[in-house]
Amino acid sequence: MDVSDKYSLRGRVFNEIREGILSGKYKEHEELKENTLGQELGVSRTPVREALRQLELEGLVKIIPNKGAYVVGLTERDIKDIYAARSVLEGLCARWAAQYITPEQKKELSENVELSEFYATRGNFAQVCELDTRFHEILYQASGSRIMEHMLLNFHHYVERVRLMSLATEGRAAHSNEEHRKILQAIEEKKPQLAEELAHQHVMNTIQNIDNYGLKNLLDASGSTEE
Amino acid sequence: MDVSDKYSLRGRVFNEIREGILSGKYKEHEELKENTLGQELGVSRTPVREALRQLELEGLVKIIPNKGAYVVGLTERDIKDIYAARSVLEGLCARWAAQYITPEQKKELSENVELSEFYATRGNFAQVCELDTRFHEILYQASGSRIMEHMLLNFHHYVERVRLMSLATEGRAAHSNEEHRKILQAIEEKKPQLAEELAHQHVMNTIQNIDNYGLKNLLDASGSTEE
DNA sequence: TGTGAATATTTTATATAGAGAATAAAATGT
DNA sequence: ACATTTTATTCTCTATATAAAATATTCACA
Numbered sequence: 402m403d404v405s406d407k408y409s410l411r412g413r414v415f416n417e418i419r420e421g422i423l424s425g426k427y428k429e430h431e432e433l434k435e436n437t438l439g440q441e442l443g444v445s446r447t448p449v450r451e452a453l454r455q456l457e458l459e460g461l462v463k464i465i466p467n468k469g470a471y472v473v474g475l476t477e478r479d480i481k482d483i484y485a486a487r488s489v490l491e492g493l494c495a496r497w498a499a500q501y502i503t504p505e506q507k508k509e510l511s512e513n514v515e516l517s518e519f520y521a522t523r524g525n526f527a528q529v530c531e532l533d534t535r536f537h538e539i540l541y542q543a544s545g546s547r548i549m550e551h552m553l554l555n556f557h558h559y560v561e562r563v564r565l566m567s568l569a570t571e572g573r574a575a576h577s578n579e580e581h582r583k584i585l586q587a588i589e590e591k592k593p594q595l596a597e598e599l600a601h602q603h604v605m606n607t608i609q610n611i612d613n614y615g616l617k618n619l620l621d622a623s624g625s626t627e628e
Numbered sequence: 629m630d631v632s633d634k635y636s637l638r639g640r641v642f643n644e645i646r647e648g649i650l651s652g653k654y655k656e657h658e659e660l661k662e663n664t665l666g667q668e669l670g671v672s673r674t675p676v677r678e679a680l681r682q683l684e685l686e687g688l689v690k691i692i693p694n695k696g697a698y699v700v701g702l703t704e705r706d707i708k709d710i711y712a713a714r715s716v717l718e719g720l721c722a723r724w725a726a727q728y729i730t731p732e733q734k735k736e737l738s739e740n741v742e743l744s745e746f747y748a749t750r751g752n753f754a755q756v757c758e759l760d761t762r763f764h765e766i767l768y769q770a771s772g773s774r775i776m777e778h779m780l781l782n783f784h785h786y787v788e789r790v791r792l793m794s795l796a797t798e799g800r801a802a803h804s805n806e807e808h809r810k811i812l813q814a815i816e817e818k819k820p821q822l823a824e825e826l827a828h829q830h831v832m833n834t835i836q837n838i839d840n841y842g843l844k845n846l847l848d849a850s851g852s853t854e855e
Numbered sequence: 856t857g858t859g860a861a862t863a864t865t866t867t868a869t870a871t872a873g874a875g876a877a878t879a880a881a882a883t884g885t
Numbered sequence: 886a887c888a889t890t891t892t893a894t895t896c897t898c899t900a901t902a903t904a905a906a907a908t909a910t911t912c913a914c915a
Contacts, residue, residue, distance in 0.1 A: 409693055410899070411681070434866070445900045447674075450867090451681045454638075458682050460778050467867055467906050482775040489716040548709040551687050552779070637869070661896070672870045677898090694876050694897055 410444050415452040417442060422461050422472055423562065433462065433470040459555070477616050480563055483556050484611070488604040490553055491537070495584060495600030498543035499593040506543045507589060513539065514578070514585050521574050529574045530565050536581055540600070543588075566619040567610050580606065637671050642679035644669060649688045649699055650789065660689065660697040686782070704843050707790055710783050711838070715831040717780055718764070722811060722827030725770035726820040733770045734816060740766065741805070741812050748801050756801045757792045763808055767827070770815075793846040794837050807833065 418438065421427045433453060435446040442449070453470045456462040464470045475483075502510075513536050520528040537557055541550040557564070568574055580603040587596035611619060645665065648654045660680060662673040669676070680697045683689040690698045702710075729737075740763050747755040764784055768777040784791070795801055807830040814823035838846060 436866075446867090447899055447901090451678055454678045454682055455685045458685050460774070468908095469866075478773070479775050482773040485720060486717060486775065486779070489720060490713060493712060493716060546705070546709045547687070548706050548713065552713070663896075673897090674869055674871090695878090696896075 411448040411451050414438075414442055414444060414448045415455055418449075418452055418456060419459075419461065422456070422474055423559065425474075427472045427474075429472055429474045431472045433472060435470075475559060480560055480616060481608075483560055484604060484608045487553065487556050487560075488601055488608065490549065490556075491540070491604050492597040492601035494540055494544045494546075494549050494553060495588070496593040496597035497546060497549065498540045499588045499591055499596040501545035502543040502588055506539055510536065510539050510543070510585055510588070514582050517581065518578050521578055526569055526574060529578075530568055533564075533568055533577065533581075534561075540584075563611060563616065563619055564607070566622060567607055567614070570610060570614055570619075573610050576606065577603070638675040638678050641665075641669055641671060641675045642682055645676075645679055645683060646686075646688060649683070649701055650786065652701075654699045654701075656699055656701045658699045660699060662697075702786060707787055707843060708835075710787055711831060711835045714780065714783050714787075715828055715835065717776065717783075718767070718831050719824040719828035721767055721771045721773075721776050721780060722815070723820040723824035724773060724776065725767045726815045726818055726823040728772035729770040729815055733766055737763065737766050737770070737812055737815070741809050744808065745805050748805055753796055753801060756805075757795055760791075760795055760804065760808075761788075767811075790838060790843065790846055791834070793849060794834055794841070797837060797841055797846075800837050803833065804830070 418427070418433070427433065435449045435453070438449045438453075439446050453462055453464065457464045457470070461473055461475075462470050463473050498506075513532050517529050517532040517536070520526075520532065534557070538554070541553045541557075544550060568577060580599065584596060584599045584603060587599055645654070645660070654660065662676045662680070665676045665680075666673045680689055680691065684691045684697070688700055688702075690700050692698070725733075740759050744756050744759040744763070747753075747759065761784070765781070768780045768784075771777065795804060807826065811823060811826045811830060814826055
């Protein structure tokens with residue numbers, strides 16, 4: 402996550418509002434009033450204000466001076482663009498990971514792939530999702546680039562709902578696991594070029610999968626499960 | 629810029645601290661105390677706090693809860709990574725610009741290239757720099773992707789000092805202008821693939837130029853001119 | 856009934872105050 | 886003299902108060 406003091410009031414407020422926007426609890430163009438949010442979350446306006454200012458910077462909230470804060474949220478176009486950006490950036494990230502990964506990270510990545518394959522055969526998709534998230538996070542760290550890590554972590558979290566829904570579609574988890582294994586192998590064999598291509602293709606395949614099912618369908622399905 | 633109320637106290641405070649970090653006024657690991665900054669800028673601690681929280685999200689400041697805010701700044705590695713990321717993202721952006729650019733944007737881009745060539749022959753590099761900045765900004769807008777625009781605007785600003793120093797090196801302005809013209813042409817002829825390759829190459833050439841002169845030399849030179 | 860000025864209400868923006876955490880300094884005991 | 890506990894100080898964190906801006910409401914008047 403981005404905010405260091407996750408467990409302070411402000412950190413909690415930030416995360417709650419952010420989740421509220423990403424999950425659709427706070428809807429597009431909705432006004433986020435400091436007082437209301439504060440009461441809702443049981444805090445004063447100060448931490449709410451700070452959280453809103455941060456969310457503005459992330460682009461999830463638009464602040465009109467002396468007027469108010471409004472939910473911006475992510476459009477379909479935004480999500481597609483994020484995937485497009487990820488397709489090239491995850492490639493670059495995997496390239497660097499192949500060059501800079503530490504033995505510990507290599508070990509965790511390898512175990513991650515093993516475990517995910519195990520859970521997939523057992524049909525435990527919740528675990529597969531979590532491991533998928535972690536797989537990519539390890540790559541981000543292994544790139545040794547805080548810029549890359551920062552950027553991709555954000556994106557990853559932005560599209561979390563879509564990502565998990567895509568992974569839950571018929572057969573995608575197994576394919577994803579295969580792709581993870583190939584990426585792992587390229588990294589273990591220190592083949593940056595190959596790792597880049599595979600990671601790029603991995604994201605492109607996800608995009609393809611999302612297109613097949615339709616982004617709207619996936620989002621609606623995930624939205625309804627939460628209510 | 630990112631903050632909507634550029635001219636409010638908080639907006640001003642945010643920009644001043646940000647510029648202070650990017651320009652090197654506030655040095656790596658330096659502690660940014662709310663009181664001190666507030667007095668320096670003639671405001672109370674509240675707007676300072678909000679600005680610091682935002683800078684944390686941007687990665688320019690590290691906040692340790694209940695302890696303090698510390699300058700993180702950009703390392704050489706960070707700058708190189710930003711350029712690497714830009715090399716692929718500006719490519720993608722140019723591709724989209726070729727697809728979605730409006731006639732007005734096309735016109736401004738064309739005039740921008742003309743003007744820049746004019747100023748370059750006259751040796752007016754300050755103008756060339758400004759036009760270079762604007763050239764890229766137009767492309768970001770023309771991509772029609774607020775995600776892309778947001779990301780690249782940030783990066784662009786992060787490396788502004790390096791970018792301008794690179795543009796000031798022998799012969800680079802002229803080459804840059806040539807590359808701009810080719811990108812413009814690809815966009816006018818609606819060739820997304822070509823536009824992507826050219827924009828990618830444009831950033832790669834800048835990286836090459838920076839490497840030739842040495843990032844440190846460029847940064848030192850720009851730092852000394854400010855003091 | 857409709858329009859516009861004047862007033863009231865709501866909400867943001869900034870400053871300040873009090874509580875709590877972390878660090879530095881002083882005092883105490885061995 | 887050194888280690889440890891206690892005290893003091895500094896600074897953050899949250900809440901609240903005041904000011905200013907924006908919006909909504911009321912009322913007068915045509």
